[in-house]
Amino acid sequence: MKKYIIAGLLAWLPLAITVWVLRWVINLLESVFDVLVQGAAAILPLSTHDVLHQLVEIPGVGVAILLSLLLLTGIFVTNFVGQWSLRQWDALVSRIPIVKSIYTSVKQVSDTLFSSSGQAFREAVLVPYPHAGSLTIAFVTGRPSGTVAEHLDGEYVSLYVPTTPNPTSGFFLMMRRADVIPLAMSVDEALKYIISMGVVAPTAEGLASAPQTTRPAGL
Structure with missing residues (x-):
């Protein structure tokens, strides 16, 4: 039974x-x-x-x-007049104390994550985490910039390491590009793999990684 x-x-x-x-x-x-x-x-x-x-x-x-309403708004903000109006609205909100801090932060994150021209969550990679003897899947979110980049020697990438089975929480890491193993795996496949705790494995092609020269030393 x-x-x-x-x-x-x-x-x-x-x-x-x-x-x-x-x-x-x-x-x-x-x-x-x-x-x-x-x-x-x-x-x-x-x-x-x-x-x-x-x-x-x-x-x-x-x-x-x-x-x-979302459809009409999207059509409006993608033309010249709509983009100009959106810039004026952003400028107006940016002058309001307290509100500008919240609005600007949320807008920067949403533009980065959902913009068709953005690079966030466009690449799934393998990284040595939480220690050199283990590997986990992470997502490239960009490159360190500003004063952080000034303290880094060499090429680094910004990474988001999601938790399992809830990928909405995780850790932000900065690693050398040479220590990151690119995966020929879509973001959707990687998320399914993470959420299922490894039960829903991607295809053999999806697990194919970059050439061995990109692997970190000792792995």
């Missing part, structure tokens, strides 16, 4: 987790939409409040409106 229960669990678990994640995302979008509706109700005439409350009651309307 135990064997059959486990087999049934394995059959339903992927679907159950998928549904749970989708429900979490939808509930999050609906919550954001509720906040926007409440803000709109505070500035719009009372005659519009009934319509706003009816929109909130219709399932899926909030998700559809927010996705449409």
